[in-house]
Amino acid sequence: MAGNEEYAIEMLNITKRFPGIIANDNVTVQLKKGEIHALLGENGAGKSTLMSVLFGLYQAEEGTIKKDGKVVKINNPNDANDLGIGMVHQHFKLVQCFTVLDNIILGDETTKHGILQKEESRRKVLELSDKYGLKVDPDAKIEDITVGMQQRTEILKMLYRDNEILIFDEPTAVLTPAEIDELMEIMRNLAKEGKSILFISHKLAEIMSVADRCTVLRRGKYIGTVNIADTDQNELSRMMVGRDVQLVATKEDKVPGETILHVENMTVPSKLHHNNAVKNVSFDVRSGEIVCIAGIDGNGQTELVYGLSGLENCTSGKITLCGRDITHASIRERSTHGMSHIPEDRHKHGLVMDYSLAYNLVLQRYFEPEFSTKAGFLKKNSIMNYANKLIEQYDIRSGQGAPTIARSMSGGNQQKAIIAREIDKNPDLLIAVQPTRGLDVGAIEYIHKQLIAQRDAGHAVLLVSLELEEVMSISDRILVMYEGELVGEFDPKKTTPEELGLYMAGAKRKEIGA
Amino acid sequence: MSGQNSSNQSDSFLSKPAVQSILAALLCIVIGLLIGYIALLIISPKGATEAIITILKNYFTYPTKAAAMKYLGNTLVKAAPLLMCALSIQFCYQAGLFNIGAAGQYVAGAGASLFCALALKLPWFVCLLAALIAGGLFGVIVGLLKSYLNVNEVISGIMLNWIGLYTVNMLLSGVKETASPYTVSVASTNEAALLPSLGMEKLFSNNKYVTIAIPLAILVAILLKVVLSMTVFGYEIKATGIAKDAAKYSGMKEKRNVIITLFIGGALAGIGAAFLFLSGYEQWSVTQSSVPSMGFNGIAATFLGGLDPIGTIFASYFIQHITSGGSYLDKNIYPSQISDFISAIIIYLCGFVLFFKLYLNGYLRKRAERAKERGISKKEEGGNF
Numbered sequence: 001m002a003g004n005e006e007y008a009i010e011m012l013n014i015t016k017r018f019p020g021i022i023a024n025d026n027v028t029v030q031l032k033k034g035e036i037h038a039l040l041g042e043n044g045a046g047k048s049t050l051m052s053v054l055f056g057l058y059q060a061e062e063g064t065i066k067k068d069g070k071v072v073k074i075n076n077p078n079d080a081n082d083l084g085i086g087m088v089h090q091h092f093k094l095v096q097c098f099t100v101l102d103n104i105i106l107g108d109e110t111t112k113h114g115i116l117q118k119e120e121s122r123r124k125v126l127e128l129s130d131k132y133g134l135k136v137d138p139d140a141k142i143e144d145i146t147v148g149m150q151q152r153t154e155i156l157k158m159l160y161r162d163n164e165i166l167i168f169d170e171p172t173a174v175l176t177p178a179e180i181d182e183l184m185e186i187m188r189n190l191a192k193e194g195k196s197i198l199f200i201s202h203k204l205a206e207i208m209s210v211a212d213r214c215t216v217l218r219r220g221k222y223i224g225t226v227n228i229a230d231t232d233q234n235e236l237s238r239m240m241v242g243r244d245v246q247l248v249a250t251k252e253d254k255v256p257g258e259t260i261l262h263v264e265n266m267t268v269p270s271k272l273h274h275n276n277a278v279k280n281v282s283f284d285v286r287s288g289e290i291v292c293i294a295g296i297d298g299n300g301q302t303e304l305v306y307g308l309s310g311l312e313n314c315t316s317g318k319i320t321l322c323g324r325d326i327t328h329a330s331i332r333e334r335s336t337h338g339m340s341h342i343p344e345d346r347h348k349h350g351l352v353m354d355y356s357l358a359y360n361l362v363l364q365r366y367f368e369p370e371f372s373t374k375a376g377f378l379k380k381n382s383i384m385n386y387a388n389k390l391i392e393q394y395d396i397r398s399g400q401g402a403p404t405i406a407r408s409m410s411g412g413n414q415q416k417a418i419i420a421r422e423i424d425k426n427p428d429l430l431i432a433v434q435p436t437r438g439l440d441v442g443a444i445e446y447i448h449k450q451l452i453a454q455r456d457a458g459h460a461v462l463l464v465s466l467e468l469e470e471v472m473s474i475s476d477r478i479l480v481m482y483e484g485e486l487v488g489e490f491d492p493k494k495t496t497p498e499e500l501g502l503y504m505a506g507a508k509r510k511e512i513g514a
Numbered sequence: 515m516s517g518q519n520s521s522n523q524s525d526s527f528l529s530k531p532a533v534q535s536i537l538a539a540l541l542c543i544v545i546g547l548l549i550g551y552i553a554l555l556i557i558s559p560k561g562a563t564e565a566i567i568t569i570l571k572n573y574f575t576y577p578t579k580a581a582a583m584k585y586l587g588n589t590l591v592k593a594a595p596l597l598m599c600a601l602s603i604q605f606c607y608q609a610g611l612f613n614i615g616a617a618g619q620y621v622a623g624a625g626a627s628l629f630c631a632l633a634l635k636l637p638w639f640v641c642l643l644a645a646l647i648a649g650g651l652f653g654v655i656v657g658l659l660k661s662y663l664n665v666n667e668v669i670s671g672i673m674l675n676w677i678g679l680y681t682v683n684m685l686l687s688g689v690k691e692t693a694s695p696y697t698v699s700v701a702s703t704n705e706a707a708l709l710p711s712l713g714m715e716k717l718f719s720n721n722k723y724v725t726i727a728i729p730l731a732i733l734v735a736i737l738l739k740v741v742l743s744m745t746v747f748g749y750e751i752k753a754t755g756i757a758k759d760a761a762k763y764s765g766m767k768e769k770r771n772v773i774i775t776l777f778i779g780g781a782l783a784g785i786g787a788a789f790l791f792l793s794g795y796e797q798w799s800v801t802q803s804s805v806p807s808m809g810f811n812g813i814a815a816t817f818l819g820g821l822d823p824i825g826t827i828f829a830s831y832f833i834q835h836i837t838s839g840g841s842y843l844d845k846n847i848y849p850s851q852i853s854d855f856i857s858a859i860i861i862y863l864c865g866f867v868l869f870f871k872l873y874l875n876g877y878l879r880k881r882a883e884r885a886k887e888r889g890i891s892k893k894e895e896g897g898n899f
Contacts, residue, residue: 332765349763
């Protein structure tokens with residue numbers, strides 16, 4: 001029995017079913033004390049479900065959970081909390097209108113005669129924030145801070161509760177390269193202090209650099225557990241996807257054609273502060289090229305795209321698409337005249353989550369004669385046929401096909417649906433904002449191939465990405481954005497991530513010859 | 515084998531959302547009536563059983579078929595405006611708007627139709643159109659405030675309810691009877707303003723209040739069902755309601771849609787008022803100091819109807835049925851508001867509909883799994899042999 005105590009948490013033979021799908025099929029994960037254990041799998045492989053079971057958000061139909069060798073029952077997150085299990089969710093669970101400090105202490109407040117004692121909590125939070133280098137402003141409201149700081153708030157929430165077992169669900173998806181390095185360091189320190197970490201990820205490089213062991217899931221099934229020291233990226237990706245994967249996108253050289261998008265001195269106001277989020281930006285995107293806007297999260301990329309797509313009004317400047325002035329055109333007009341937009345936030349903008357997959361696939365086209373009659377009735381048969389065509393062509397997987405409610409689909413397949421919809425419009429210009437955010441290797445490979453196919457077909461592609469690896473591997477031209485301005489233009493073949501990093505951090509800048 | 519098939523059939527029947535909504539509504543009604551019965555028992559145990567039966571019987575209290583039909587007519591006359599108010603709230607709800615202002619839009623419709631009928635002596639269809647426009651405009655005010663100033667539609671709706679009430683009281687003071695606070699009767703002042711009955715009164719023992727309002731209200735419900743589920747406009751309205759940002763992203767004019775939705779919602783409630791007052795069944799009291807409850811009862815009907823236009827037809831009828839039934843109670847013992855009480859309980863329980871569906875689905879899934887496992891084990895046994 002003593003041998004079992006080497007494990008902090010054991011999940012043995014867990015099975016969890018949802019209507020039409022087995023999310024976890026006899027899965028076993030054993031987390032040793034003080035280790036960083038990676039949980040690797042494609043989207044929909046059942047990683048998040050498994051963690052939700054551990055966290056008491058779902059109840060498994062079969063299997064047992066052991067803590068320190070003893071069987072425990074976790075019925076809700078409070079039970080998990082009592083056992084010292086903490087989790088940073090992929091989609092943050094923060095109260096938007098509360099401050100950072102309020103969010104951290106929420107549910108674990110220090111009170112005296114029923115009155116909040118925030119000073120003590122503040123001291124503890126600042127201490128932790130200092131100790132682990134988790135920079136936060138305790139008095140800033142969540143709705144006003146960047147995604148990166150929101151995540152640091154989530155991590156502090158766990159540390160504040162003195163949790164022993166820390167679960168990180170896709171923690172690096174939203175961080176910059178430097179921030180990722182910091183996070184890795186933080187995780188190593190935490191493990192050194194005896195905390196046990198479950199690290200859910202699909203980024204092989206990160207797993208290789210930080211984890212001790214790795215458990216791989218594929219389509220809800222347990223594939224195996226390996227020691228990181230005895231394996232390499234290729235083996236891990238084979239285990240995860242079930243076949244060999246091309247880790248770096250390949251594309252042929254191509255000479256760009258005529259200018260598709262021309263932006264002149266564009267300025268977009270910010271919602272967060274009184275300054276402009278995008279300041280006097282000018283650039284071109286030509287047919288047959290992928291132009292990438294690189295930069296750290298929150299430097300105006302979001303607003304730049306809002307300005308281009310019409311979600312936000314520009315206060316000055318001029319946007320020309322295929323020779324047409326679209327500066328004051330409506331969103332619909334831009335969309336029907338050659339612009340497609342894969343939005344940053346697929347849940348908020350990209351999909352009507354409670355509509356069926358079929359209805360979502362015609363979200364940009366439902367008003368066209370192909371899908372509606374002159375009298376204003378929807379042609380349901382045409383919509384279904386079109387949806388089935390896209391589902392097959394783009395391999396969108398879901399529980400019940402076209403009638404599946406979008407909310408019940410996995411993140412990767414939701415993104416595939418959006419990409420299918422936007423690409424099938426055959427746009428002159430495709431704007432893709434963090435199209436691979438939070439997706440697994442297989443889906444990323446697929447999306448990169450689609451973007452390159454668009455380029456090869458002679459369309460213009462504008463990619464906004466926070467991940468340098470992606471920027472370096474698929475773009476033809478890189479523009480770096482810093483504090484709302486374009487501070488450098490690079491040829492990916494003649495630059496390095498280190499050089500880009502300097503510009504992204506604002507340490508260097510140069511004039512752009514547009 | 516056949517036994518298993520039939521159980522599967524009943525399971526798939528039970529898992530249909532429409533069936534579940536109906537079952538849940540029926541369950542709410544039964545529990546509501548039970549609690550109402552308990553309330554009656556507390557007030558006076560002696561006549562409680564008789565009282566609850568009276569409420570449920572409503573017009574069936576009358577021994578002759580002719581009399582029963584006549585009073586069925588009365589219930590229907592009041593159910594039609596209730597249905598219109600319920601549809602108003604429901605239509606707006608689909609676009610993510612809680613149109614509590616339906617009560618005020620109803621008042622505006624009443625004021626406009628009666629003013630046109632009594633002061634301007636216009637024919638019925640003009641009065642109906644006036645009610646539509648007045649109700650619609652009240653809705654548009656809420657919509658404009660919501661779209662351009664981000665004012666919550668509940669707040670502006672409630673305030674407009676009161677503005678509407680006192681404006682209409684003033685407006686109709688000029689056409690009231692000298693000896694009473696009530697407006698002069700439509701029948702005696704301007705017969706042309708009465709809604710036509712197309713001979714339907716004969717079906718209801720010459721109940722002269724039965725008019726085209728009743729079939730029209732049902733027709734509107736069916737029309738709404740079609741609009742919401744089959745048209746481009748319905749697609750946009752619902753998308754705006756459940757995902758405002760996604761609707762904007764796809765280029766829908768979400769501000770315009772909010773305003774149009776509230777115009778239609780207001781128009782529906784306004785027409786509802788005209789349906790009642792142009793039948794001559796009721797007269798407006800210019801001294802009333804509370805907003806007529808018709809608009810608020812509409813909330814009840816729409817939720818009991820499972821937020822479905824067709825379901826709402828039946829829910830509106832049922833709520834009016836027990837409300838009318840309540841008026842037959844012995845007023846010396848029981849307050850006639852007991853019907854309102856029962857419908858209030860039922861509405862309260864409507865929140866329970868969701869819980870019920872969840873429970874039923876969980877139960878069905880477990881059963882399906884068990885059946886599957888049994889199927890598998892049977893197969894395995896078969897393989898062994």
